[in-house]
Structures are given as C-alpha cells and as structure tokens.
Amino acid sequence: MRKARGEVIRKIVADSDFDPVLLGVDAARYPCLSGIDPYGDTIFNGLQVQRLLEELDSYKAICSASVEFMEDLDELCRMVKSGTHRFIWFIGD
Template sequence: MQVRGDLGDVVARAGCGLDWFALLAKLDQAAFPMLSALDPYGDAVFNVRQVPLLLAELERLPAERGGQWVQEVSELCQVVERDTHRYLWFVGD
C-alpha cells in the first residue's frame, strides 16, 4: 500500500501487507464496495473523494477481518486527505 502523487512519486507507504484471500475475498460487495474493489493481482487506486467511503467501510469491518493493515490504511488515508493530488494505491502482485 502506498500514497502516490500525480507523477507517481511515493509519498508514504505501509509496512505490513494485506492477506486478501483470508480477509477480503468473501466480503459482501454490496456492503463493502470499496474494499471489494481490491484485487490481489491488480492495482486499485483511491482518490481523495473515495477515501472517506473506504474509511467508513474499515470502521464497520468485522473484527476478525481487521488487524494492523486497517490501522496502516487509515493512516495512509490521512496522508491522502492532507494534501492535493494524492492517491492511495493498493499494489497487487
């Protein structure tokens, strides 16, 4: 997970990874549309207007699907919200 600027420059990054198969693979797409957009093999990008929706989903994520990754995503979302032209990237394999 990274925050990048318009030119692709990495502004911040997370240290832990996300076990997509264990944590997100079977989420209800209607209830979690932002998290359901994540793909373990492709990149997903969230802009400043999508970040609040993502944060709301993280807050209601069941505890067994949480962990350190949720805190790190929340912190990266704050980086996106603090400045213009910032994007949260989930980088797939």
C-alpha cells in the same frame, strides 16, 4: 500513497490476512473494499478514500488482519484526504 505524478510518499506492507475480495467480502456493504483487485493495482483518490475509511471502520470488526496494519492503513487514508493530488494504491500480486 502516491502523488499525482507517481512520487511515493509512504508505503506499508499488507497483512496477509487482509484480502477482502478473496475472503468474500459483501460487495453491497463494502463497495470499495470489494473492488480491491488482489492480482492487479487498485487506486483510490481523495474523494473515494472517504468512503474507504467508512468501510474500514466497520470491516475492522470482522477482519483478521493485525490491529497495527489496520491502523497504518487508516493513517494512509487520512494522509490522502489531508492533501491534494494524493492517491492510495493497492498493488496486487
């Protein structure tokens, strides 16, 4: 998670089993998750992260990533929502 000027607030290391795009996530059902670029950077702002949280709630049931990682990702999203000028960044390969 970063602030508007790029300052890193918190970061986590992605679980190798969390790769919605390469695993073929349904783009109609998960528009935010299907937009995470595994090879580039993807950024969600505070407004977009609400939709991302909703998608993560249902994605948890079919995702093989660790419970700990999914909880950490959920917490990061909530931190973005709780402040101003915050963004969640997914950094690809």
